[in-house]
Amino acid sequence: MSTSDEFEVLRRAVGQPPPAGVRRVRAREQLDAAIDAEVGRDRPPTRRRRGVVAATAIAVVTAAAVAYLAVGSRAPASALQALAEAARQVDPVEVPSGAFAYTRSEHIVLVGGPGDQFPGVEDELVAYLLPTTRESWIRDDGYVQLVTDTHPPTFFDPRVEAAYFEAGLDRLDGVGETVTTVFGEVTDPFPGIVWPTDRDELEALMEELIPDEEGQPPREVQLLELVAAILRERIVEPTVRAALLEVLATLDLEVTSTDDAVTVTVTYDQAAQLRYSVTFDNEANLITETTILLDASDEPYIPAGTAIRHSTYTPPIIVPDLQSPLP
């Protein structure tokens, strides 16, 4: 059949759901447990290294770059070890029932698409950066509230900027708007997983969660992305944070440090030269993530050195309700 497909309107509207990722791993574990129960063998469920954690499934796009000036001086991986030891000394936080983890964060993401959505622009592909500010309240039972402010984009080309507003894409992006979103069901990207505090056990579990397939970023990158995904906007026990840093300390990563923070960076090639950095505060909380494109892109036009993803986070705090903290 080669006629038009009316169902395409539905497919295009709903798009593709994100990869099953860790849900697949959990599903397989459940099935393995059922199989084991039937067989009557007393062995733990096997885990397959197949998961694609949603947050690590980020296949960052094309393009560009410039020199990135890391703050602070180059330090050995022992800076991570020292930070891990410091984190182990931090008192654990008890989260009262019904309380929320609150985080304020700022994000810049690369948005792009076909040029034909931009009147008068002849480029096949265009891109721009869209900044947002977000407050998140996350409760253990999966209740999540996000309050997101979307700010005016940054453009690389004045023609694209003009066309963007002419086409009304600012309204589509919700520029200038504050949107409150509530999820009543689980949004935990790692449902049911209890992170080990032993480095070797944690590393083994993390290895199972990253995809072992062609076309994926290098192992170091995936593990660093996974660490960020675990810590992002969540209350994570200090001993787990410490173990995460200990895992990173075993990897071939560039480590820089200041008095207040340690930054871990990896440069790699994933359709373009990329430089991914994650910064931790002195209690091993995630405070920034940045991905920089190291080669300029002609189409879509993106200047060299553009941070195509940049996020900053306040360390999560516990608040009793959705009205806290007061502005």
Added chain:
Amino acid sequence: MDEQGDARIILESLEDPARFAEIFERHHDAVYRYAAYRVGTEVGGDVAAEVFLRAFATRHRFRSDASSARPWLFGIATNLVRDHFRKTARGHRAVAAMRPDPSAEVVWFEDVDSRVDAERVHGQLADALKAMRGPDREVLFLYALAGLTYREVAEALEIPIGTVQSRLFRVRAKLRNIQRGIGESEGEGSTRDNEH
């Protein structure tokens, strides 16, 4: 993929239960995508997991003459989705759950295109889906999003293939109206070969 082998694997799994993991590896992702379309990614993940647990527990009932496990698995998934809707009493609100996750950190590069279209059609599409009878909607999702053939949809829902065709005829007409409404010309959408 050796679909013909599904029946053999399931038969062998009666003696060697571990063989059933192969069925999971073959079909989990497709079942998950279908469930995610219907009920969102979070619940969809749970539904997909439950599909394989139920399938494993009831594999002795699998028809050994079936060419593929897909209709059987998608039938279980559809029943679980129905149960979910009954429990939550929020059937067509799943349409909202199909929208891109607003909490996503990264906007996929292709998303401007899909977002523009989704923005155009979403209201009309949501209305059209809401207006559809439940059985029509199930056929639509199994055929258009899960990629089952007419015959497989019929097997999954345990209905005659003619019923599948008539339901899809109604659904197709409604979607065609939406396409016209947003000014898309005939032949613009992607094509799909299908065994009827």
